[in-house]
Amino acid sequence: MTVAPNRRLVLDETAVRRTVHRLAHEILERAGPLETLALVGIRTRGLPLARRIAEVLLAAQALGGRRVPVGALDIALYRDDAFDGGSRVAVGASHLPFDVADRTIVLVDDVLYTGRTIRAALDALMDFGRPRRIKLAVLVDRGHRELPIQPDYVGQVLSTEPGQSVKVHLPEVDGGEAPDAVYLLDAPERGR
Amino acid sequence: MSTQRRHLLELAPLSAHEITELLDLAESFQDISQRRIKKVPALRGMTVVLLFLEASTRTRTSFELAAKRLSADTLSIAGGTSSVVKGETLLDTARNLAAMSPDIIVLRHKHSGAPHLLARSLDASIVNAGDGGHEHPTQGLLDALTIRQHKKRIAGLKVAIIGDIAHSRVARSGIAALSKLGADVWVCGPPTMMPPGVESLGCRATFDRTTAVRNADVVMMLRIQKERMTEELFPSDREYSQRYGLDSGVLALARPDALVMHPGPINRGVELAPEVADGPASIILDQVANGIAVRMAVLYHCAGGGGGEA
Numbered sequence: 001m002t003v004a005p006n007r008r009l010v011l012d013e014t015a016v017r018r019t020v021h022r023l024a025h026e027i028l029e030r031a032g033p034l035e036t037l038a039l040v041g042i043r044t045r046g047l048p049l050a051r052r053i054a055e056v057l058l059a060a061q062a063l064g065g066r067r068v069p070v071g072a073l074d075i076a077l078y079r080d081d082a083f084d085g086g087s088r089v090a091v092g093a094s095h096l097p098f099d100v101a102d103r104t105i106v107l108v109d110d111v112l113y114t115g116r117t118i119r120a121a122l123d124a125l126m127d128f129g130r131p132r133r134i135k136l137a138v139l140v141d142r143g144h145r146e147l148p149i150q151p152d153y154v155g156q157v158l159s160t161e162p163g164q165s166v167k168v169h170l171p172e173v174d175g176g177e178a179p180d181a182v183y184l185l186d187a188p189e190r191g192r
Numbered sequence: 193m194s195t196q197r198r199h200l201l202e203l204a205p206l207s208a209h210e211i212t213e214l215l216d217l218a219e220s221f222q223d224i225s226q227r228r229i230k231k232v233p234a235l236r237g238m239t240v241v242l243l244f245l246e247a248s249t250r251t252r253t254s255f256e257l258a259a260k261r262l263s264a265d266t267l268s269i270a271g272g273t274s275s276v277v278k279g280e281t282l283l284d285t286a287r288n289l290a291a292m293s294p295d296i297i298v299l300r301h302k303h304s305g306a307p308h309l310l311a312r313s314l315d316a317s318i319v320n321a322g323d324g325g326h327e328h329p330t331q332g333l334l335d336a337l338t339i340r341q342h343k344k345r346i347a348g349l350k351v352a353i354i355g356d357i358a359h360s361r362v363a364r365s366g367i368a369a370l371s372k373l374g375a376d377v378w379v380c381g382p383p384t385m386m387p388p389g390v391e392s393l394g395c396r397a398t399f400d401r402t403t404a405v406r407n408a409d410v411v412m413m414l415r416i417q418k419e420r421m422t423e424e425l426f427p428s429d430r431e432y433s434q435r436y437g438l439d440s441g442v443l444a445l446a447r448p449d450a451l452v453m454h455p456g457p458i459n460r461g462v463e464l465a466p467e468v469a470d471g472p473a474s475i476i477l478d479q480v481a482n483g484i485a486v487r488m489a490v491l492y493h494c495a496g497g498g499g500g501e502a
Contacts, residue, residue, distance in 0.1 A: 074220070076497075077234040077262075083496040091497070093220040127229040 005187035007167070010158060016139070016180035019155035020049065023137050024056035026153050027106055031135060034063055036103045040071040042121050043092050045110035047072050048172035049139060053108060071096035073107075078120035100129040106153075110168040112138040113189070115149035140182055142166050158184065165189040198494045199311045199318045202327040203368040204393075211369055215337050218482070218489035224261055225484055235264035235495055238295040243286070244321070245271040246302045250456060250480070251321050251330075255298050258487035267294070282306055283313060290314045296494050299323070317494040325359050331455055332365025334486040336373060338479050339410055342451055347374030352404040352446075353395075354436060355414025355463055356385040356425070362455045363414060367393045380404035381414075382436060384425040401436055408446040412453040413438050413463045429462045439465035443473065451475050 011019065031037055034057075041050030047070075054070045062068065074092040107121055118136060125134065137153035142160040158166065167183045203211065224232055240259040244252045252268065259266045269289075282301065289297065298319045299307045304326035311318040322328040340346050351370050357363050357379045371377050371394035378396050379386070380403070390397050398404050405411055416432065426432045443450065452464075452473045460466050468474065 077232040077492075091217055091220045091492070093223050095223065123233065127231070128227060 005185045007183045007185045009181060010140075010166075010184050011156060011180075011182035013179035013181065015156075016182065019139060020052045021056055023139075023153050023155055024053045025060070027053065027135075027137060028057060028060060028062050030152075031106060032104050032133075034068065036132065037106065038069045038071060038096075038098055038100070038103050039106050039108055040073050040096065040121075040125065042107060042109040042117065043072055043074045044173050045168050045170055046108045048170050049110060050106075050108040051172075053106075053137070069098045071098065073121055073124055075117060075120040075124050078124045080116060080120070094124065094128075096128055100125065100131045102130075102132045104133050104135065105131045106135045106137050108137050110139045110170075111166045112136075112141045112149075112151055112154075113144060113166075115145045115147035118149045119147050139168060140166055156182070160184065163188055197315070197317050198496065199307070199320075200329050200490050200494060201307050201311060201318065201320045203329045203332045203365050203372075204327070206368075206372070208372045208374075211333070211336065211372060214333055214486075214489055214493060215340060217493065218333065218337055218485045219341075221485045221488040221492075222482075224488070225481070231261050231263055233263045234492055234497060235259070235262040235295075238264045238495060239293070240264045240266050240296045240298065240491065241289050241292075241294040241316075242266060242268045242298045242321075243289065244269065244298075244300040245282070245285075246300050246322070247271070248300050248322070250483075251300065251328075254480070254483040255319075255321060255330075255487050255491075258484050259296075259491055261484070262488055262491060264295075264491070283309065286310050286314055290316060296491060319490055319494055322361055324361065325364075326361055327365045327368070328361040328455075329365050330483065330487050330490055331362050332369040333490070334479055334482045335362075335366050335412065335453060335455075336369040337482050337486055338453065338475055339370070339375075339451065341478070341482075342475060343409060346370060348376070349409040350376045350378065350407060351410040351412060352378045352380060352408040353412045353414065354380045354401065354404055354438065356416060357381045357390060357397075357414070358385050358387045359417055360414050364393065366412060367395045371395060378404045378408070380436070382426055382432070401442060402445060405438075405442055405445045408450055410451045410453060411438060411443065411446055415455060415457065416459055416462055429459075433462050437461075437463050437465065438468050440467050440471070443468055453479060456480070 039050040039054055041047030050070050054068050057068050072095045074094045076091040135152040138151045139155040140158050141154045142158045165185045167185055169181045242255055256266050294316050296317045298321050300321040301323050304324035306323050307318050307320040320329055353363050367377050380398050454476050458464050458469055
């Protein structure tokens with residue numbers, strides 16, 4: 001029997017939308033030449049976020065009606081804990097529909113925590129080629145880094161305890177009728 | 193916390209769900225072979241021993257490439273160069289290898305059940321790369337994956353497997369994988385090459401090529417394995433070809449969009465006419481490419497990765 005852990009709503013649907021919008025505009029202002037920009041979402045929840053940022057950029061006519069390309073990165077094969085038991089993750093495919101060489105890549109993920117996911121994502125990305133520069137955009141930075149990795153674009157800084165976990169709900173991935181939401185749970189992280 | 197050792201010894205006991213999971217995993221490994229850097233660090237620091245005590249080039253190189261693309265260290269031991277020729281038993285050979293702490297041993301052996309013996313006796317994960325006339329599970333998986341990718345499904349397809357069913361581990365693994373996934377599997381061959389009771393594996397049997405090929409979605413031709421036959425099972429290559437080979441005339445009986453498969457190496461002009469082997473229906477080279485992805489998935493799975501639990 002598992003008791004539903006205590007959970008607190010941190011960002012609601014409106015706040016998530018506003019945050020994605022702001023992230024997109026910060027990328028627009030600071031990421032350098034847009035012609036060579038590409039967004040790469042880390043599976044699973046970074047991918048829909050990257051797509052949403054691309055939509056905002058399109059609406060803002062960032063490239064005069066053209067889309068900023070979006071790629072998907074799966075990092076399961078690059079994790080440093082793949083065979084530690086307990087936390088088995090499904091392996092998905094990576095798909096980058098563009099040449100990464102000489103591009104500015106903005107990596108997109110939902111929650112930045114220990115930094116190990118981003119370390120794996122950097123290694124994975126490098127195996128596709130040599131980008132000009134790589135930036136990091138996250139919806140939530142919850143602290144407790146274990147590696148020297150810092151985001152360039154942060155939606156929301158959240159003060160958390162190690163025993164807590166942050167759950168991002170996005171309908172594209174999590175399904176159901178429930179709208180976008182970010183929760184803080186009083187239960188340890190699972191599978192990450 | 194200890195992860196239970198995982199083996200892949202045969203497909204027959206696996207569920208449709210388990211087979212589908214391995215195929216899905218293989219599919220996600222496919223893009224790696226298309227990249228400029230065809231390597232991921234998933235099995236870094238692990239050792240994979242390729243113990244091939246029976247002649248094989250393509251399966252061994254396919255496993256070797258799969259292990260290397262996952263960053264594992266590989267050690268290849270072939271029948272002719274090992275102490276087996278000095279009279280060492282399989283178990284002694286394997287125990288000596290096991291003392292070097294490999295994580296996975298991939299075994300090809302002429303006797304059925306040899307991988308099971310190793311799995312019972314050693315600490316490493318064992319992958320069967322073909323044991324006698326029993327099974328060749330990675331071949332069965334790559335055949336299923338290739339069909340699924342071309343037809344977008346397996347359930348409901350008529351698959352004809354034609355050739356030396358009695359001696360064929362490819363046929364056994366193919367029947368196991370495809371019948372579990374819902375295909376209507378037919379096996380066909382001369383009476384001397386059909387094992388009695390083959391239907392119990394989950395297929396239908398006929399001696400008549402026309403019955404097998406008519407309206408088939410997939411025609412899988414098996415290699416005539418002269419090295420595995422102890423007696424003459426058919427009068428001549430020519431007669432075999434006329435009654436059980438596949439040429440364009442026979443293929444016309446199948447569905448217009450039928451696929452032709454062969455595990456290789458082909459005896460051209462015996463079981464498969466050159467115009468069919470090189471024709472538009474042939475997906476033989478896709479099978480070879482998929483072999484690497486399937487073997488990557490199997491090695492990754494046996495190392496403890498993937499899988500839905502947790």
